[in-house]
């Protein structure tokens with residue numbers, strides 16, 4: 001039996017656990033200091049921007065597409081396995097373009113997406129007026145509609161992944177902190193390029209021996225990697241958001257995609273309720289910004305500018321969360337920790353952790369599964 005420890009049960013750790021639960025011969029344990037989906041994941045809006053991103057090729061685009069394809073398959077499978085409903089909006093994403101924006105870029109993207117079999121459409125203001133009467137189009141020149149993109153409830157999804165993975169034998173230890181990683185066995189002479197191996201993790205409830213360690217700890221990844229003398233600098237970027245309620249749904253009740261304008265999302269929840277957000281507030285050094293009224297109000301004003309009916313909405317609740325953003329390098333980080341043969345990083349997903357969780361899980365599975373197949377980790 002090959003023992004895998006995953007640190008962190010946000011969307012990334014939960015997705016990895018679910019993906020690994022399909023590999024025979026693995027014993028998987030997930031540790032989290034809290035219950036699942038409490039940190040960044042618990043604050044996320046779950047907007048899955050795949051086709052509508054400006055990327056036309058490369059690894060990041062492949063990860064986006066793989067993830068959305070996985071979600072289309074995962075959600076019904078998870079609902080069937082757990083009996084839990086997961087809110088999953090299949091009506092796509094509508095992104096507004098404002099005066100001064102380069103519409104030609106979007107027209108080029110639409111042509112590329114057509115060849116990729118991943119269509120997006122450009123809607124003019126006449127179509128927008130007909131289909132989305134709730135919008136104020138004064139500053140709007142057009143919109144991009146991406147029917148293949150999605151939105152999912154991140155907390156319900158994470159809980160379902162946990163339940164489905166547990167059914168398949170994954171062990172979850174919540175309220176358990178991974179406190180350290182004991183000294184490593186060096187498997188090459190110090191004179192050669194040192195590759196180390198991690199044999200156990202210390203937790204608040206004792207030592208756990210492992211063959212693989214997956215660090216999916218979001219902001220908690222920095223101290224864990226520092227303990228391994230390979231610090232990965234992940235910084236907190238604050239996001240504030242709100243749930244609001246109107247007497248009736250915005251626009252046509254049958255046409256309720258996520259609407260995005262000026263980097264603000266309006267996410268339909270049903271029954272006239274919406275999520276609106278989020279701020280993007282950078283830290284000072286490593287110190288996170290603190291939630292404040294003015295920054296949150298600025299997001300609401302932006303949303304009201306293109307969707308005036310929101311001015312009459314009742315705010316049901318507000319919240320904030322910290323996105324894990326890698327400092328000085330692109331998000332996310334899904335790779336082996338340098339210098340260690342059996343420590344994998346699945347962290348630093350910043351603004352797209354919900355979107356990229358399935359593709360991250362597939363990549364981690366390939367790294368572990370490849371080695372299990374090669375029999376590298378199984379003790380003789």
Ligand SMILES: Cc1cc2nc3c(=O)[nH]c(=O)nc-3n(C[C@H](O)[C@H](O)[C@H](O)COP(=O)(O)OP(=O)(O)OC[C@H]3O[C@@H](n4cnc5c(N)ncnc54)[C@H](O)[C@@H]3O)c2cc1C
Nearest residue numbers: 008010012033039040041045047178218220239353354355
């Ligand atoms: C307001 C807001 C809106 C967002 N909207 C979107 C969106 O629309 N779409 C999208 O894709 N993404 C969105 N995001 C980003 C997304 O939330 C993150 O990228 C994602 O949740 C990261 O998931 P994670 O599992 O890596 O981290 P987290 O959810 O932060 O989970 C990490 C877990 O590790 C645990 N942990 C840390 N250290 C330890 C330790 N030593 N021992 C045990 N446990 C430990 C923590 O308790 C935590 O549960 C948003 C984020 C915010 C804040």
